Amino acid sequence: MTQDVKMKEQAAPSNSLPSFSPSTLHHLKEIASLIETGAYDREVRRILRAIRLTMALRRKLKASALSAFLNFTLIPGSEALTRLSSYLPKEDEHAMEVDTATSAPQAPAKHSLPEIEIYCYLLVLMFLIDQKKYNEAKACSSASIARLKNINRRTVDVLAARLYFYYSLCYELTGDLAEIRGNLLSLHRIATLRHDELGQETLLNLLLRNYLHYNLYDQAEKLRSKAPRFEAHSNQQFCRYLFYLGKIRTIQLEYTDAKECLLQAARKAPIAALGFRVQCNKWAIIVRLLLGEIPERTVFMQKGMEKALRPYFELTNAVRIGDLELFRSVAEKFSSTFSSDRTHNLIVRLRHNVIRTGLRNISISYSRISLVDVAKKLRLDSVADAESIVAKAIRDGAIDATLDHASRCMLSKETGDIYSMTEPQTVFNSRIAFCLNMHNEAVRALRFPPNSHKEKESAEKQRERRQQEQELAKHIAEEDDDEF
Numbered sequence: 001m002t003q004d005v006k007m008k009e010q011a012a013p014s015n016s017l018p019s020f021s022p023s024t025l026h027h028l029k030e031i032a033s034l035i036e037t038g039a040y041d042r043e044v045r046r047i048l049r050a051i052r053l054t055m056a057l058r059r060k061l062k063a064s065a066l067s068a069f070l071n072f073t074l075i076p077g078s079e080a081l082t083r084l085s086s087y088l089p090k091e092d093e094h095a096m097e098v099d100t101a102t103s104a105p106q107a108p109a110k111h112s113l114p115e116i117e118i119y120c121y122l123l124v125l126m127f128l129i130d131q132k133k134y135n136e137a138k139a140c141s142s143a144s145i146a147r148l149k150n151i152n153r154r155t156v157d158v159l160a161a162r163l164y165f166y167y168s169l170c171y172e173l174t175g176d177l178a179e180i181r182g183n184l185l186s187l188h189r190i191a192t193l194r195h196d197e198l199g200q201e202t203l204l205n206l207l208l209r210n211y212l213h214y215n216l217y218d219q220a221e222k223l224r225s226k227a228p229r230f231e232a233h234s235n236q237q238f239c240r241y242l243f244y245l246g247k248i249r250t251i252q253l254e255y256t257d258a259k260e261c262l263l264q265a266a267r268k269a270p271i272a273a274l275g276f277r278v279q280c281n282k283w284a285i286i287v288r289l290l291l292g293e294i295p296e297r298t299v300f301m302q303k304g305m306e307k308a309l310r311p312y313f314e315l316t317n318a319v320r321i322g323d324l325e326l327f328r329s330v331a332e333k334f335s336s337t338f339s340s341d342r343t344h345n346l347i348v349r350l351r352h353n354v355i356r357t358g359l360r361n362i363s364i365s366y367s368r369i370s371l372v373d374v375a376k377k378l379r380l381d382s383v384a385d386a387e388s389i390v391a392k393a394i395r396d397g398a399i400d401a402t403l404d405h406a407s408r409c410m411l412s413k414e415t416g417d418i419y420s421m422t423e424p425q426t427v428f429n430s431r432i433a434f435c436l437n438m439h440n441e442a443v444r445a446l447r448f449p450p451n452s453h454k455e456k457e458s459a460e461k462q463r464e465r466r467q468q469e470q471e472l473a474k475h476i477a478e479e480d481d482d483e484f
Contacts, residue, residue: 024060027053028069028123032116039115039155047115047158049472054123061127063089069123073116080117083143084124087136114151118144118159125166134174141167145187152194161202161234168206172213181210192228200228201237208244217251224248231444239269243280250287250346259287278308279341285312286346289353294320311337319350322358324379327351355380356393363399363412370409383408 031050038046067088074081121144128137144163148156164187171180184207191199204227211220224245246261266280281299288295300306300313311334318327331338331347338344358378362369375386390410393399401412 024057024062024065025068025072027057028065029072031057032069032073032119035115035119036113039113039153042155044155044158047155049468050119051158051162052472054126058126058130061123061130063127066123066127070120073120075112078112080120080147084120084140087124087128087133087140114153115155115159118148118151118156118163121147122159122162122166125163125170129166129170129173134170137166137170138174138176141170145183149187149190154196157196157198160196161198164199164202164206168210177210177213181207184210188227198233198237201234201241205237205240205244208241208248212244212247217248220244221248221252235268235445236270236273239265239273239276242268243276243283246280246283246287250283250290255287255291259284259291262287274304278305281305281309282312282341282343285309285316286343286350289316289319289350290346292353292356315347315350319354319357322354322356322361322378324351324354324358327354355389359390359393360399363401363410366410367412368409369412370407372408374410 031053034046034050034053038044038050067085070081070084070088074084121140125137125140125144128134128140141163145167148160148163151160164184168177168180168184171177184203188200188203188207191203204224207223208220211217211223242261242265246258246265249255249258249261262280262284266277266284269277269280281302285295285299295316300309300316302309311330314330314334315327318330327350335344338347355378359374362374362377371383371386371390374380374390375383378386378389380386380389387403387405387408390399390401391403394401394403399412401410403410
């Protein structure tokens with residue numbers, strides 16, 4: 001490895017050399033060595049670390065560096081090397097000769113591990129997606145999935161989960177997501193039979209996304225309810241699952257469960273996943289409005305979300321005031337935004353909440369008011385509409401009033417002391433349950449090194465472990481979480 005770097009540095013003055021820095025290839029070789037060690041020792045955490053390092057290196061990938069890495073890791077003349085090299089742009093002949101000369105002596109047979117081969121597929125696939133070569137990416141992802149079906153190793157599961165994600169992403173970017181639904185179901189069945197829980201998590205989320213993309217909410221719920229359940233292995237996949245479950249519950253009018261799922265998904269999502277957290281907050285705001293709650297202003301003032309949540313802030317203001325005309329104008333003004341967010345149908349449901357909020361404000365302000373004035377204040381079409389709306393609100397318990405049909409007026413009752421009811425106790429109990437649930441999840445998320453209770457670490461191993469933990473923490477903080 002050192003000799004290879006020196007040869008590259010000596011040949012630097014040549015104008016026909018590949019345009020990649022030796023450090024990129026050097027890092028890729030170190031990652032391959034880490035994957036190889038993890039495969040031989042059967043330590044999945046090393047392969048997880050290799051994926052995190054790859055994500056940090058993703059923006060520096062070049063075609064020439066990838067070509068040299070493929071020649072270094074894969075067996076010369078193998079089917080995988082031939083196929084993956086065909087997806088990369090061709091360099092000039094002299095550059096390719098230099099790459100071959102520097103990497104051919106260092107292509108031992110020990111790199112013919114399935115983990116290394118799948119990692120090479122993953123690298124090429126990420127490069128093609130970043131270069132927006134989606135047709136080549138679809139072909140590469142299909143070939144990698146076909147290869148994965150013939151590999152049954154637990155150390156491949158982590159790499160396979162990433163490949164499943166990019167496989168679905170390629171077809172989504174080209175608008176052909178429906179084509180792979182059957183294949184995803186087949187892969188989920190295979191992952192279940194192999195007890196690949198991370199693969200099951202990933203594929204279940206991809207299938208839910210596939211169904212929801214085409215508004216097939218009933219099929220998504222049937223799949224979710226019948227899929228195997230187990231403790232989450234990936235925080236990102238668990239966040240996605242909560243988000244999709246929240247959307248399904250919202251469409252099914254189960255707003256309380258939907259609110260809990262969406263808020264939990266937004267809270268658990270990584271800070272770097274800004275787009276995902278914005279989507280969670282958009283749906284959570286709509287659900288809270290449908291529940292009759294008014295979100296706090298701080299929800300709309302979160303860092304990096306002010307512009308994206310501006311339409312929902314104006315919508316919330318219209319619902320809070322109870323002004324039906326303002327609500328209509330806001331809905332028309334931002335109709336394109338609501339349509340792109342797929343929340344337009346939910347906003348149509350909010351019209352009844354706007355009327356009910358306005359009616360509640362009227363009942364608090366007036367002890368007696370005619371239905372004619374109620375219709376004017378709510379800007380309804382007729383007095384008959386106002387009478388039916390007031391009667392329904394009284395029956396549902398939204399307002400504490402009586403309706404005098406003879407004199408056609410609404411009589412409001414005096415508001416009682418809220419602390420004489422059980423509502424404060426219910427709210428306090430829900431807060432305690434929330435804190436206890438968060439504590440239990442934090443305890444379950446604790447991780448310990450394998451066999452830590454059996455082996456006693458030496459001072460050197462302890463220093464090495466601490467250094468690895470520091471590097472891992474640094475990469476987790478800096479990684480660009482492209483999954484979201």
